[in-house]
Amino acid sequence: MIKPSGISYEDLAPGNMILCDLDGTAGSERSPSSDTAAHAYVHRHMPEVAASCTPIPTTRWPGPRVEEILCMITAMADEFGEPIPISRFAIVGDDSIGRGIGDTLRGHCSRAVLMQNHGPFTIGVKAKDAVKAAVMGEDVARTVHLAREAGPLIPIPQEAIDSLLRDRYQNVYGQSADARR
Numbered sequence: 001m002i003k004p005s006g007i008s009y010e011d012l013a014p015g016n017m018i019l020c021d022l023d024g025t026a027g028s029e030r031s032p033s034s035d036t037a038a039h040a041y042v043h044r045h046m047p048e049v050a051a052s053c054t055p056i057p058t059t060r061w062p063g064p065r066v067e068e069i070l071c072m073i074t075a076m077a078d079e080f081g082e083p084i085p086i087s088r089f090a091i092v093g094d095d096s097i098g099r100g101i102g103d104t105l106r107g108h109c110s111r112a113v114l115m116q117n118h119g120p121f122t123i124g125v126k127a128k129d130a131v132k133a134a135v136m137g138e139d140v141a142r143t144v145h146l147a148r149e150a151g152p153l154i155p156i157p158q159e160a161i162d163s164l165l166r167d168r169y170q171n172v173y174g175q176s177a178d179a180r181r
């Protein structure tokens, strides 16, 4: 299920979503998002991903970034388990962005990737998970951006990040019935 192309965000509603198959072929005469082939690629090649999201980049998730977003607050360790990586530039409209997402995130903890000169894409075990990664990614990008203005950044050591993510966040935090990655 994906949004129609070119629709105003205030007009988005469950009734105007477009059902597509895993090749990105729409079951509707309306045109699905320009990112359909990219998302379809991700869902075909990363079966653990049940949802993917294209957040709207802000000044904090700058598209032309040349460096990953450091993991320097515990909330980021919980949510991403590592720095948010950068992927290569990929053209919009075919599966290039999907290939960039897959090549960068496959085998990684992070559910967010910054596509160079474009912006963030997030994945999740369900839609709420992908949207949460988008919201948290925006939040930590803002924090890192402001912290960088104040002075040198101090990343959390990876072994502490692993403990925060695996020992606590994925196995203890929340309710036992919560969906777990």
Ligand SMILES: O=C(CO)[C@@H](O)[C@H](O)COP(=O)(O)O
Binding pocket: 003, 004, 005, 006, 007, 032, 033, 034, 035, 054, 092, 118
């Ligand atoms: O960021 C970009 C293009 O730069 C893409 O995410 C498109 O903006 C998707 O637009 P729709 O076709 O979904 O309206």
